[in-house]
Amino acid sequence: MKCPECDGEIPLPKDAIEGEIVTCPDCGTSFELYKKEDGRFDIRSIQVVGEDWGE
Ligand SMILES: [Zn+2]
Numbered sequence: 001m002k003c004p005e006c007d008g009e010i011p012l013p014k015d016a017i018e019g020e021i022v023t024c025p026d027c028g029t030s031f032e033l034y035k036k037e038d039g040r041f042d043i044r045s046i047q048v049v050g051e052d053w054g055e
Helices: none
Strands: 021-023 030-035 041-045
Antiparallel strands (some): 021 030, 030 041
8 A cells, every 4th residue: 555645655454444544654644444436445544623723
């Protein structure tokens, strides 16, 4: 799995499940695993919600 941020290789666990969080060992960015329509896994950015830094 290629990291969209740094093009590094993100290892996928053999027993990967949808919704699992994987982290790129190169840049430290975390992604969420999801299943595409063809049944293969892909990753997407995690949408951070609920973080309120008190503007
Ligand atoms: Zn990366």
